[in-house]
Amino acid sequence: MLNYSVSEENYIKAIYHLQQMGQNVTTNQLAAAIHTSPASTTDMMKKLKNKKLLNYKPYQGFRLSVGGSKVALSIIRRHRLWEYFLAEKLKFTWDEVHAIAEDLEHVSNTKLINRLDEFLGFPGVDPHGDPIPDEKGNIATHAKKCLTDWPLQTTAQVVSVSDHSGKMLELLEHKKIKIGTKLSVRKKFDFDGSMEIKLPRQPLLTISEQLAKNIFVNHDA
Amino acid sequence: MLNYSVSEENYIKAIYHLQQMGQNVTTNQLAAAIHTSPASTTDMMKKLKNKKLLNYKPYQGFRLSVGGSKVALSIIRRHRLWEYFLAEKLKFTWDEVHAIAEDLEHVSNTKLINRLDEFLGFPGVDPHGDPIPDEKGNIATHAKKCLTDWPLQTTAQVVSVSDHSGKMLELLEHKKIKIGTKLSVRKKFDFDGSMEIKLPRQPLLTISEQLAKNIFVNHDA
DNA sequence: GATTTTTTTTAGATTTGTCTAAATATTTTT
DNA sequence: AAAAATATTTAGACAAATCTAAAAAAAATC
Numbered sequence: 001m002l003n004y005s006v007s008e009e010n011y012i013k014a015i016y017h018l019q020q021m022g023q024n025v026t027t028n029q030l031a032a033a034i035h036t037s038p039a040s041t042t043d044m045m046k047k048l049k050n051k052k053l054l055n056y057k058p059y060q061g062f063r064l065s066v067g068g069s070k071v072a073l074s075i076i077r078r079h080r081l082w083e084y085f086l087a088e089k090l091k092f093t094w095d096e097v098h099a100i101a102e103d104l105e106h107v108s109n110t111k112l113i114n115r116l117d118e119f120l121g122f123p124g125v126d127p128h129g130d131p132i133p134d135e136k137g138n139i140a141t142h143a144k145k146c147l148t149d150w151p152l153q154t155t156a157q158v159v160s161v162s163d164h165s166g167k168m169l170e171l172l173e174h175k176k177i178k179i180g181t182k183l184s185v186r187k188k189f190d191f192d193g194s195m196e197i198k199l200p201r202q203p204l205l206t207i208s209e210q211l212a213k214n215i216f217v218n219h220d221a
Numbered sequence: 222m223l224n225y226s227v228s229e230e231n232y233i234k235a236i237y238h239l240q241q242m243g244q245n246v247t248t249n250q251l252a253a254a255i256h257t258s259p260a261s262t263t264d265m266m267k268k269l270k271n272k273k274l275l276n277y278k279p280y281q282g283f284r285l286s287v288g289g290s291k292v293a294l295s296i297i298r299r300h301r302l303w304e305y306f307l308a309e310k311l312k313f314t315w316d317e318v319h320a321i322a323e324d325l326e327h328v329s330n331t332k333l334i335n336r337l338d339e340f341l342g343f344p345g346v347d348p349h350g351d352p353i354p355d356e357k358g359n360i361a362t363h364a365k366k367c368l369t370d371w372p373l374q375t376t377a378q379v380v381s382v383s384d385h386s387g388k389m390l391e392l393l394e395h396k397k398i399k400i401g402t403k404l405s406v407r408k409k410f411d412f413d414g415s416m417e418i419k420l421p422r423q424p425l426l427t428i429s430e431q432l433a434k435n436i437f438v439n440h441d442a
Numbered sequence: 443g444a445t446t447t448t449t450t451t452t453a454g455a456t457t458t459g460t461c462t463a464a465a466t467a468t469t470t471t472t
Numbered sequence: 473a474a475a476a477a478t479a480t481t482t483a484g485a486c487a488a489a490t491c492t493a494a495a496a497a498a499a500a501t502c
Contacts, residue, residue, distance in 0.1 A: 007458080007460090026479080039462080058480075109324070111317075226488080228490090248449070248450055260451075264488095
């Protein structure tokens with residue numbers, strides 16, 4: 001696998017995440033995600049297209065090619081392994097790990113990453129519950145569902161959260177919700193989208209729609 | 222502490238190492254150390270001078286200012302802590318750690334480095350025996366001497382080695398010499414500079430002048 | 443001490459990644 | 473379907489870090 005610049009890697013990663021949900025990624029979408037101008041984005045898209053990482057026709061948006069996806073998964077692997085390391089070994093909190101991993105992920109030494117993986121005991125998910133791709137780029141696609149779409153009275157297990165901020169962490173810690181927590185939705189209120197949920201050996205909790213939208217669940221293992 | 226680019230950090234670190242032994246660092250010396258052209262070096266020196274990291278007058282060579290030395294020590298701290306991590310936790314060999322740490326050292330997050338230091342148990346020296354500066358930039362200046370200058374029949378302890386190559390590692394492993402090994406010089410031969418040395422519970426060993434020049438020792442603790 | 447050699451600096455280009463402003467294409471609205 | 477709004481691309485500029493070639497300064501040699 002060739003090496004790419006920090007900038008190239010950031011674009012590739014952002015495209016990967018954006019194309020997860022929906023069709024082609026647009027110039028403005030990507031520019032916003034990366035905090036850059038649409039003009040810079042177009043420039044970079046031409047470059048990535050030349051390197052065959054991208055399927056891109058002017059004005060039509062873009063998707064990663066097979067090769068581009070491989071590169072993206074390798075970056076995501078590095079990112080999530082460092083996140084796991086930071087949380088597990090260096091005792092950083094959940095909301096701190098992302099920013100530091102953004103820097104560490106660009107050190108692209110395959111042997112380093114594989115040794116780190118081994119040292120950490122081949123973790124399956126990062127501290128936010130997102131799956132970590134293996135050396136070959138395989139990634140567990142757990143069919144997670146947003147808590148807002150989960151049926152009532154059905155046991156669920158929290159598999160991931162999509163907001164990584166300290167504010168969300170504070171709220172989740174207060175409510176005693178973390179990755180792996182089992183819960184069921186008892187009641188939903190159409191007025192504001194809030195819901196009452198039940199955790200084992202805990203009184204009924206009320207959570208806002210905003211919070212529920214950022215919690216992803218799966219069937220109880 | 223401000224942030225510096227990867228290039229700036231590489232120049233700063235190289236100047237620090239070069240000025241350790243001798244007077245002002247010259248343009249050609251630095252250009253050679255960093256594998257760049259003298260012209261690029263002059264450009265960068267102007268820049269570092271503007272940032273007050275350097276004492277530099279055209280044609281006179283340069284030395285780091287007090288501020289510049291602080292920056293250098295911070296980079297060296299990061300480098301050596303990562304080297305320790307790579308050797309101790311990820312089981313990399315001695316000659317592999319330097320190149321990887323060259324990349325990791327540029328991730329300059331103070332909290333990350335202090336947590337790493339703590340996680341590693343505040344190691345005093347890196348895998349090559351070089352001292353690791355503490356958070357404040359204090360560095361143990363062990364008055365090490367080159368083995369070629371050590372008196373005969375006097376017990377010494379290996380404190381560091383100045384060549385980090387795999388070839389040197391191979392030779393040292395074969396001779397069973399490592400950081401901390403105690404030895405004494407029994408005989409020196411003027412003809413080729415080779416010497417006979419004695420390790421505890423080992424037969425007499427002969428080592429070349431070239432090898433001895435890269436081994437640094439201290440009084441037995 | 444004048445000349446040659448070496449070292450250092452300057453001048454001018456190049457690459458990467460970015461920007462703003464203008465031009466062009468597409469989509470939406472009326 | 474024409475006009476207005478929005479999205480995208482092009483054009484031209486700039487900063488950082490590098491290069492080569494030429495000029496200038498310092499050191500070494502004769």
